[in-house]
Amino acid sequence: MHSAVFLIEFGAIILGLGLLGRVAGRLKFSPIPLYLLAGLAFGEGGLLPLPASExxxxxxxxxxxxxxxxxxxxxxxxxDLVSNLKTQYPAGLVDFTLNALPGAVAALLMGWGPVAAVVLAGVTWISSSGVIAKVMGDLGRLGNRETPVILSILVLEDLAMAVYLPIITALLAGVSLAAGSATLAIALGVAGAVLFVAVRYGRLISRFVSSDDPEKLLLVVLGLTLLVAGIAQQLQVSAAVGAFLVGIALSGEVAEGTHTLLSPLRDLFAAVFFVFFGLHTDPASIPPVLLPALALAFVTALTKVATGYWAAKRAGVGVKGRWRAGGTLVARGEFSIVIAGLAVTAGIEPEMGPLATAYVLILVVIGPLTARYTEPVAAWISKRRSSDGPRPDTAPPPAKSPGAVPDQDPAGRA
Structure with a gap:
């Protein structure tokens, strides 16, 4: 009986996701917000909870x-990864400064104390690699000039989590400095070892994984990815970082074949992830913390846009690409919830969980919108400002010198 209920519930979820995806496709809109709202409707405190498939x-x-x-x-x-990290580390520092400080300040203003301030700083700092990867794919921007800048910032954030999460765990547990340092050293060692293997022996790994049989290639790549992700998580390193580095290690025909084989699986399980996020959010816990969450979301959306704009400008990307980079980075997601969950489990601050959930829900819904519309809105505002400027009869245009050339977009592809 339980098996039958599970099949009915999970089948209804998958069917519903397919229908929502069709609606989003017709509207030329990312389906992520619809997936989240569906999760809210059928999760804890929703219209029709689905416990059997949880x-x-x-x-x-x-x-x-x-x-x-x-x-x-x-x-x-x-x-590409190493060169991007070498050139984009200043953007990582700007990202941390602009986006972690608002969370820390908000926690202190609410009287939550220094440990909670460090936790909320992480919640507001880290963008959602999962949401952003999905949005960039939906919008067809993986080949854009600003995309390496966005990925560099996301990678820096994900790698920073290998340091940040052990520190947070130690702070919340109240362990000694020696124990906390040991945990941090293990996390750094594992992340460094995986990165070294990916950079140094990537070709050998690709050769080992390579197969002309799609079935064998799929099984080996999927098994290797899950194995590395699980080991990384067991050793206090993010599973997402491990999976990302496996992808970095694979190259050439293996990468192309893997991309083709895994794309349908990625789309299926990514949709399940966004539904799961909504399923574990009780709508009744959101209204009491909605105003502070909205204020924090507004401030940190602006700081993320500023981060992406500055980083893309520094990389020589054109104005349109700068705005796209900033708007794409707005979404928060999986890491923010993980960080807040650690604090809630430790009993640091009871309002931390609902605030973080409301905050992430706001930005994970707004994120796909800012990714799509920040650049056209900025262009519209710029056009309005230029049209409201001085008229030709009151301020004639300056004369051009004989060797002058029209303004060009330094990015090539804006």
């Missing part, structure tokens, strides 16, 4: 995040 959906959601990051890693080689 455990399977949770596992599917974790696989979804892993596949999203694997596919993101397949887009770039190990040399």
């Amino acid at each position: 455990e399977f959906v949770a596992i599917g959601a974790e696989i979804g995040v892993i596949l999203l990051l694997l596919m993101l890693g397949l887009e770039y080689t190990a040399s």
